[in-house]
Amino acid sequence: MPADCLFCKIVAGEIPSTRVYEDEELVAFEDVQPQAPVHVLIVPRKHVPTLNDVTDDDAPLIGRMMRAAARIAETRGTAAAGYRTLFNVNAGGGQTVFHLHLHVLGGRPLRPGLG
Numbered sequence: 001m002p003a004d005c006l007f008c009k010i011v012a013g014e015i016p017s018t019r020v021y022e023d024e025e026l027v028a029f030e031d032v033q034p035q036a037p038v039h040v041l042i043v044p045r046k047h048v049p050t051l052n053d054v055t056d057d058d059a060p061l062i063g064r065m066m067r068a069a070a071r072i073a074e075t076r077g078t079a080a081a082g083y084r085t086l087f088n089v090n091a092g093g094g095q096t097v098f099h100l101h102l103h104v105l106g107g108r109p110l111r112p113g114l115g
């Protein structure tokens with residue numbers, strides 16, 4: 001793992017986080033600056049910098065991340081009302097932490113479209 005990767009350190013437990021889900025491939029934890037009542041980040045345990053670095057072999061991993069998002073939304077009671085999943089990709093896409101992560105946002109009405 002890159003020594004300076006924040007989310008690798010969170011996966012390793014070197015930096016504390018509030019975990020809401022984990023399995024052999026994924027860890028999900030509360031965003032430290034939540035933008036909604038539900039704001040969870042789902043990350044692969046392995047270091048992948050951005051969606052651009054995802055290979056065909058990683059396709060099942062992305063599927064598992066999306067399934068985890070739906071399960072977390074269900075657990076948090078926002079599945080039926082609605083929620084948003086989001087990958088920010090690179091600086092121009094709003095990515096600030098370069099370890100792949102899927103945002104799960106919900107628990108309040110979200111504006112249609114994207115800001």
Ligand code: 5GP
Pocket residue numbers: 006015017018029030031032033034041087088094095096097098
């Ligand atoms: P990005 O802008 O890269 O898509 O999202 C990075 C997210 O990581 C932001 O929503 C930010 O609040 C969150 N974040 C940054 N540092 C930490 C941290 O140390 N712990 C947790 N739990 N979240 C963090």
Ligand code: ZN
Pocket residue numbers: 001002005006007008009046047048098099
């Ligand atoms: Zn990493």
